[in-house]
Amino acid sequence: xxxxxxxxxxxxxxxxxxxxxxxxxxxxxxxxxxxxxxxxxxxxxxxxxxxxxxxxxxxxxxxxxxxxxxxxxxxxxxxxxxxxxxxxxxxxxxxxxxxxxxxxxxxxxxxxxxxxxxxxxxxxxxxxxxxxxxxxxxxxxxxxxxxxxxxxxxxxxxxxxxxxxxxxxxx
Numbered sequence: 001x002x003x004x005x006x007x008x009x010x011x012x013x014x015x016x017x018x019x020x021x022x023x024x025x026x027x028x029x030x031x032x033x034x035x036x037x038x039x040x041x042x043x044x045x046x047x048x049x050x051x052x053x054x055x056x057x058x059x060x061x062x063x064x065x066x067x068x069x070x071x072x073x074x075x076x077x078x079x080x081x082x083x084x085x086x087x088x089x090x091x092x093x094x095x096x097x098x099x100x101x102x103x104x105x106x107x108x109x110x111x112x113x114x115x116x117x118x119x120x121x122x123x124x125x126x127x128x129x130x131x132x133x134x135x136x137x138x139x140x141x142x143x144x145x146x147x148x149x150x151x152x153x154x155x156x157x158x159x160x161x162x163x164x165x166x167x168x169x170x171x
Contacts, residue, residue: 003096003125003132003171005082005113012118012134013074020067027060070117077116085170088150096132097145098168109168114142141165 034053083094091097097112111132113123118134119142125132135142144154145167152167 005094005096006078007126008113008123008132009074009078009115011123012115012121013071013078015121016067016071016074016118020064020071023060023064023067027057027064030054030057030060073117074115087169087171089170090147090149091145091167091170092147093137096171098171099165100168101163101165103163110165112141112145114145 030053034051034057077093083092085092085095091114093114093116095114097114098109099112100107100109102108111130112135113132114137115134116136119136119139121134123132123134124130135145137143137146140158141156144156144165148154148167150167150169154165154167156163156165
């Protein structure tokens with residue numbers, strides 16, 4: 001049974017929305033902490049803590065803006081028909097790619113979903129069967145995969161370690 005890419009996009013959107021809610025909540029809590037510390041006491045330590053909470057709030061606001069941008073990009077990408085790929089076609093945005101590698105622990109397979117946003121997010125297959133990792137063309141694995149076809153071997157450096165991956169199938 002082929003994977004429903006729109007369902008996978010919905011899962012990713014839910015995860016991004018959750019991240020957005022968390023960022024907004026953390027921003028509000030940090031702003032409130034900065035306000036209460038600044039007015040409760042005039043001690044130097046409290047002033048420094050208020051500045052730190054203010055900086056934290058600014059960082060969380062930036063995080064929320066980035067998540068909103070990702071949600072907009074995802075919505076734009078997900079409109080209409082998802083790209084279809086011949087089994088041996090080249091990897092591009094919207095592809096689900098099965099790959100294999102061999103390491104000290106033996107043979108391992110991974111499935112990646114190439115999207116414009118959401119790098120590192122784990123999605124689940126239908127009925128919770130299997131996991132897919134979202135990658136973007138900007139990631140090391142994504143850069144190595146773009147344009148590759150089933151049967152191609154790619155080298156990817158992750159955490160300073162070079163790994164060889166074989167593209168098994170593109171869907």
